[in-house]
Amino acid sequence: MVSYKQFVEEAMRSYSSLPTEPNDLYKKYYIDIPITVDGDHADAQKHAAAVEAMASSMEQRTMIKFDAIVSDCCAKSINPSVRIVRPQQLDPVLLDNKLFKSSEDKLAAFSNANSKYFVMIDAVGGKPVKFNLLLINEGNFSVQVVVNAAENSKVGIVEICASSGKGTMAVLNEISAKQGAEVELDVLHNENEGTDVASLCKAVAAEKSKVRVSLVFTGGRLTRSKNIIDASGIGSEVDVSEIAFGSAEQKFDLGTSMTNTTAMSTARLESGTVLDGKAQCMLKGYAKVPKGAKGCLSRITERGILLSKDAHVDALPDMSIDYSNEVKATHSAATAPIDKEALFYLMSRGLEEEKARRVFITAFMARYLSNMKDGLASEVAMSIMLEKLERGTFGVMPDVTTRGVWMASRPEGSR
Amino acid sequence: MILEIKDLHVDAEQKNVLKGLNLRIGQGELHVLMGPNGSGKTTLAKTIMGHPQTKITGGSILVDGESINDMPPNERAKRGIFLEFQNPVEIEGLGIVNFLNTARGALGKEKIGYREFMNEIKQNAQTLRMREDLIGRSLNYGFSGGEKKKMEILQMAMLKPKLAVLDEPDSGLDIDAVRVVAENINDFMKRTGAGVLLITHYSRILSYMKPQFVHVISDGRIVREGGVQLLEQIEKEGYKLGE
Numbered sequence: 241m242v243s244y245k246q247f248v249e250e251a252m253r254s255y256s257s258l259p260t261e262p263n264d265l266y267k268k269y270y271i272d273i274p275i276t277v278d279g280d281h282a283d284a285q286k287h288a289a290a291v292e293a294m295a296s297s298m299e300q301r302t303m304i305k306f307d308a309i310v311s312d313c314c315a316k317s318i319n320p321s322v323r324i325v326r327p328q329q330l331d332p333v334l335l336d337n338k339l340f341k342s343s344e345d346k347l348a349a350f351s352n353a354n355s356k357y358f359v360m361i362d363a364v365g366g367k368p369v370k371f372n373l374l375l376i377n378e379g380n381f382s383v384q385v386v387v388n389a390a391e392n393s394k395v396g397i398v399e400i401c402a403s404s405g406k407g408t409m410a411v412l413n414e415i416s417a418k419q420g421a422e423v424e425l426d427v428l429h430n431e432n433e434g435t436d437v438a439s440l441c442k443a444v445a446a447e448k449s450k451v452r453v454s455l456v457f458t459g460g461r462l463t464r465s466k467n468i469i470d471a472s473g474i475g476s477e478v479d480v481s482e483i484a485f486g487s488a489e490q491k492f493d494l495g496t497s498m499t500n501t502t503a504m505s506t507a508r509l510e511s512g513t514v515l516d517g518k519a520q521c522m523l524k525g526y527a528k529v530p531k532g533a534k535g536c537l538s539r540i541t542e543r544g545i546l547l548s549k550d551a552h553v554d555a556l557p558d559m560s561i562d563y564s565n566e567v568k569a570t571h572s573a574a575t576a577p578i579d580k581e582a583l584f585y586l587m588s589r590g591l592e593e594e595k596a597r598r599v600f601i602t603a604f605m606a607r608y609l610s611n612m613k614d615g616l617a618s619e620v621a622m623s624i625m626l627e628k629l630e631r632g633t634f635g636v637m638p639d640v641t642t643r644g645v646w647m648a649s650r651p652e653g654s655r
Numbered sequence: 656m657i658l659e660i661k662d663l664h665v666d667a668e669q670k671n672v673l674k675g676l677n678l679r680i681g682q683g684e685l686h687v688l689m690g691p692n693g694s695g696k697t698t699l700a701k702t703i704m705g706h707p708q709t710k711i712t713g714g715s716i717l718v719d720g721e722s723i724n725d726m727p728p729n730e731r732a733k734r735g736i737f738l739e740f741q742n743p744v745e746i747e748g749l750g751i752v753n754f755l756n757t758a759r760g761a762l763g764k765e766k767i768g769y770r771e772f773m774n775e776i777k778q779n780a781q782t783l784r785m786r787e788d789l790i791g792r793s794l795n796y797g798f799s800g801g802e803k804k805k806m807e808i809l810q811m812a813m814l815k816p817k818l819a820v821l822d823e824p825d826s827g828l829d830i831d832a833v834r835v836v837a838e839n840i841n842d843f844m845k846r847t848g849a850g851v852l853l854i855t856h857y858s859r860i861l862s863y864m865k866p867q868f869v870h871v872i873s874d875g876r877i878v879r880e881g882g883v884q885l886l887e888q889i890e891k892e893g894y895k896l897g898e
Binding site: 579580581582584585586587588589590591592593595596599600602603604605606607610 | 748
């Protein structure tokens, strides 16, 4: 069993030695986030008051009641089912069995070495439970959220990530879904332009369990997202949905690696981006279907809309299929400006050109936001996106005004 | 509303498609436009609505005496023109209810309460024999060809234009659906007094309707005009009509 000190030393070694992008295909396509580490804030009390005020404002604007508020200077759990633990106090067994190993990813290693808090959520079978977390970056901040979903439990987690300071915001999620469990994680990153974002997620879905992860990126200067998702049990289902809406000179590097480890498992990834100004985005969906994954389904869909000639997207879906019989594996990628026929259609119904453009873009974004299982979270995400579309602003929380009118249901079986 | 098309010449995809076309549609009139493939029917429909890939090189389109040649599609819609698309686009993520509400607002229609609005949509869907769950979905996304056609007619019923150009509303429909769509167009005309230009290849839909005017288009011009008796002639002789 490793001590916390050994755990951190190993993480730091991995951080120094690992390449930023280990996948050969993506060697030329990655964003390296400059990372700095702070100690605890000297004026923690002042910062804590600022965090408290920000949280209160967020609650009013979003109507989301937070179960825990965590920042680099303070952490508060309002719900006893959400435990906040300093890493030094973590059970060594947990460190030993940690899902996201430092050896797997450079930023995961950074997070393991530097996380100030671990948010622990244990879901047991029976009634579905839901938790809302507010994660605020005041300086440089790294936090981990560890979700253990017991057999047949149902848990939904919403993370709203914001910032008021500068530096790096690293959020690492670990999800362990036991047999028959259902886990839904909705993450909204709306940090300010002074913040670089590292978003990490490792999920393992056991037999007949379901894990759905929806990620929305609107804020931050540079964003690097890495998801490692394993449909590890027979009949397990994992779904990842991610969308980045970039403007000005924002850059996004969204990488998701999915594995259908066992037979009859399902792994689906939907990645999308809308880019304006000189924004850039890399969509790097990778799916692995190893031997033994009979009857499984693996699908990657990557879509992009470019709103300006200077915006740029690299859509790079990739698959490795070792078991080729009785497997459904598909990937597709498409990037284009706004469809002119669709614009004409909307204008023929009375919409002015600019309004028609906005409606089309909003519809594109809504397609991804409808994957968020929490209604309020998707409302918040849409409000932020609409604000950005209309005024070009991000990093602040607008009043939530959409109230579901944009939402459309999906045809059965389309996901 | 009176739509007049005078000596219309139109280029589309760098080809001269319409070559001096004349047509006049008055309030409450049902006009049928038929013609062989490639004769210019859909180009005419798109030109009336102001499709950016149709270029008017001569002649004019007048609404109540005023030229709409240079108007963008949304302005034409505000004047009361509606186009039922031959191939309606799919827009995933755009909820039908939201879309119709936005379109009503853009057209300056009187505001109505949510319940009344929903009831109207549901009632129209019912008379079109559409599944109610389709209303909750994205615009045309995952719809069958027939469902898309019915959705176009539903939009027409909801947006209540003064003149509707229907580009093959019967294509892709089964026999029962053709009758349902025809009945809904009849009902729409009766309720609103709107004029309709109906483009079709088949006379089946017309057996449920009473067109006053039938026009045959060939090579970008109207080559024959008449009443319903012209339909029988077309059925017997095809578009050559005794040439």
